[in-house]
Amino acid sequence: MSEKIEGLHHITAVSGPAKENYDFYTGKLGLRFTKKTINFDDPFTHHLYYGNYEATPGSAITFFPWQGVEQGLPNTGEATVVSYAVPTGSLDFWKEHLVAEGIEIINEEGRFGDKSILFKDVEGMKNEIVESEGVEDIRPQSNGKIAPKDAIRGFYGTTLSLADISRTAELLQEFGWQKHGKENNITRYTSKPENNLGTAIDLKIETGLQGWFGRGSVHHIAFRVPDDNAQQKWRQKLLKMGFMPTPVQDRQYFRSIYFREPGGVLFEIATDTPGFTKDEPLESLGQELKLPPWHEQHRSEIEKRLPEL
Ligand code: ZN
Numbered sequence: 166m167s168e169k170i171e172g173l174h175h176i177t178a179v180s181g182p183a184k185e186n187y188d189f190y191t192g193k194l195g196l197r198f199t200k201k202t203i204n205f206d207d208p209f210t211h212h213l214y215y216g217n218y219e220a221t222p223g224s225a226i227t228f229f230p231w232q233g234v235e236q237g238l239p240n241t242g243e244a245t246v247v248s249y250a251v252p253t254g255s256l257d258f259w260k261e262h263l264v265a266e267g268i269e270i271i272n273e274e275g276r277f278g279d280k281s282i283l284f285k286d287v288e289g290m291k292n293e294i295v296e297s298e299g300v301e302d303i304r305p306q307s308n309g310k311i312a313p314k315d316a317i318r319g320f321y322g323t324t325l326s327l328a329d330i331s332r333t334a335e336l337l338q339e340f341g342w343q344k345h346g347k348e349n350n351i352t353r354y355t356s357k358p359e360n361n362l363g364t365a366i367d368l369k370i371e372t373g374l375q376g377w378f379g380r381g382s383v384h385h386i387a388f389r390v391p392d393d394n395a396q397q398k399w400r401q402k403l404l405k406m407g408f409m410p411t412p413v414q415d416r417q418y419f420r421s422i423y424f425r426e427p428g429g430v431l432f433e434i435a436t437d438t439p440g441f442t443k444d445e446p447l448e449s450l451g452q453e454l455k456l457p458p459w460h461e462q463h464r465s466e467i468e469k470r471l472p473e474l
Contacts, residue, residue, distance in 0.1 A: 169341025170399065171356045173320050173363025174389040174419065174435040175214075175225035176247055179237065180288055181380045183211050183230035187474045189287045190215045190226065193266045194249070195316055197306035198451035199441055201474070204229050205416065208460050209470045217319050218304040220441035220450055222389045222419075223362025224319030229384065230472075236289065237379025239326060241371055242429025244383035246283070246324035247290065250297035250362060255315040256280050259294050262311065276348055276367070281321075288381030295321040299361035322365030323386055324351070325430050330368035332427035337366060339406070340388065358389065368428075385423065387433035393420060396436055410434075417457050418443055 180186040190196050190213075200214035210231060216224035226247060239245045251259065263270060263284055272283035281295040294317070305316030327333055330352060334344070337354045345353040350370040358364065376382075390396045396413065400422050403410045410424040419435040426432045444455050454471070456464055 168390075168395055168398070169356070170388045170390060170434065171341065172223050172358030172360070172389050173322065174222045174387040174433075174437070175227055176244065176320065176323060176386050177227045177229070177384045178247070178290060179234060179378075179380055179382050179384055180213075180228040180230045181234075181236075182232060183213060183228075183472050184474055185287050186213060186228050186230055190228075191308065192310075193263075193268065194292075195306060195308045195311035196226070199225065200418065200455060201451050201453065202417070202455045202457075203460065203467060203471070205414075205457055205460070208456075208463065208467055211471055211474075213474075214441070214451070216306075216441075217317070218306045219447065221303065221319065221360060221362070222435075222437045222440075223358060223360055224303075225441075226320075231380070232472075235377075235379045237382035238289075238376030239291070239374050240376035240378065240382070241326055241328050241374045243326060243376075243378075244323045244386050244430055245291060245326040245369075245371075245374075246293050246367075247383065248281070248293040248295050248321040248323060248365070249317045250300045250319055250321040251294055251315060251317055252301040253296045253298060256282065256294065256296050258312070258315045276351060277346055277353055286381070290381040290383070291324075293321070297321050297361065303360060303362070319360070319362035322363060322367065323383075324367040324369050325386075325428060326369050326371035326374055327428035327430075328370070328372045330370055330428065333368055333430075336426055337368075339402075342366065363389070385431035385433050387421065387435040390434055390436055392436055392438050396420060396422060396434055399434055415457075417455075
């Protein structure tokens with residue numbers, strides 16, 4: 166019996182121009198820019214990482230700024246909302262702050278008793294801020310405009326828009342996630358990672374979406390395992406269950422396997438180790454362009470072709 170998979174590790178999406186993405190996530194949402202690197206499979210494209218101060222698992226929202234890609238629209242078989250956790254009592258600040266930044270709040274009804282607000286990022290990707298218990302002690306980034314007590318601590322979770330949730334629900338249960346409840350067309354599954362981040366996945370029956378993949382679309386969501394050993398066990402288990410996980414990919418800050426879940430969303434299982442301080446100290450995360458060793462020989466050309474942030 167494999168150990169449980171507790172919590173999300175990161176979420177990766179596609180953005181437009183890197184600078185606009187950087188300004189939104191560091192300036193308006195106040196996240197820390199935790200790693201400036203490249204898409205290892207497409208080295209002349211940035212891979213931008215944002216998170217809490219310590220870049221802990223469960224806090225990394227990452228983007229491939231694919232300039233030439235057209236605007237995406239929400240589609241069935243995708244993650245369609247990225248939800249962030251803030252300490253209890255912070256939501257009034259966030260409402261005021263987002264409005265002051267010119268961001269429209271499109272929903273503040275919440276679900277399952279949560280207090281939350283829904284809005285869009287620069288690319289139209291749906292973001293949500295949710296008051297969340299047990300996250301206040303996580304060290305936040307502070308950008309001067311957002312007080313540390315109110316700052317985003319990491320993920321609350323995500324929403325998957327699916328035609329049929331049953332087999333995705335079974336898979337989450339295999340991971341060890343528990344059914345929390347059902348509200349209208351949304352069924353929530355939760356898990357209990359030690360840091361209380363990335364704990365909720367909402368499976369939303371949404372058959373009518375006729376969008377397409379592009380800027381503002383989530384590329385994949387990654388779940389956490391502690392180390393390579395746990396990842397290997399899960400890889401074997403997924404093979405037995407009939408999934409087709411990729412071989413292990415070295416992403417420098419974690420190692421990854423990917424597979425398509427039954428509802429169509431690309432899932433990844435990523436290791437907590439070695440983490441984002443592998444190649445630079447905590448105090449200066451995100452300041453220098455970091456390349457994996459196999460791309461170092463092309464550094465000068467890569468630096469020339471990457472856009473300014
Ligand atoms: Zn990933």
